[in-house]
Amino acid sequence: MNIILLGYPGSGKGTQAKVLSQKLGLFHVSTGDIFREELAKDTPLGLEVSGYLSAGRLVPDRLVLEVLKSRLSKETRGLLFDGFPRTVEQAEGLDAWFDSRETTLDAVIFLNVPEAEVAKRLGDRRTCPKCGKIYNLGTKPPQKPDICDTCNEKLITRDDDTPGVIWKRLQVYKDQTEPLLAYYKSSGNFYEADGGQAPESVAAKIAAMLDGK
8 A cells, every 4th residue: 555645744744654654564755754864964965955954945856756766666565655745746756656666556645734733833843853853842742841851862943943934834835735635636545634633533534544445
């Protein structure tokens, strides 16, 4: 089974992707994680994308598709894409890649969360610069204020989680990513879930949608 999770930044895609990938035995594909790894390693790709991420802009389709094809070329499990594709052009590139592998996309799930709620979630997000663990001051705070539970490192606010960049990210999403909803709605395998509910409730509803797929 191959699945795509779509939604605003902060809509809970990462949380749901982890749950579903474990439940269904899928390989979790997160472009954000891939790019952050490249940034941490100071690779040429990491240096190229750093400017886009820190400014809240989308990484060009060429770079995204290049990395994904390289990473997934030998993967035999079903795939769960977390926040990818983000543009119609990326979707078309992904469709062509699926065709080349003689496989198909089984479901596209849109996590629908109001903009104001998304902005609050992102503003409350804190990240450990050492181990990468993510916290939320409102829903998943650390045991000690501003300190990582795992490695005792001081938590940070990522550049793309600052107020000005948050709203720019949401606008970029609306302008460039929302056309994907129309693109996939015509495919017959598009589903919508209320991402504003508790994560456990959202996961249960998504699993019910996929039952029998």
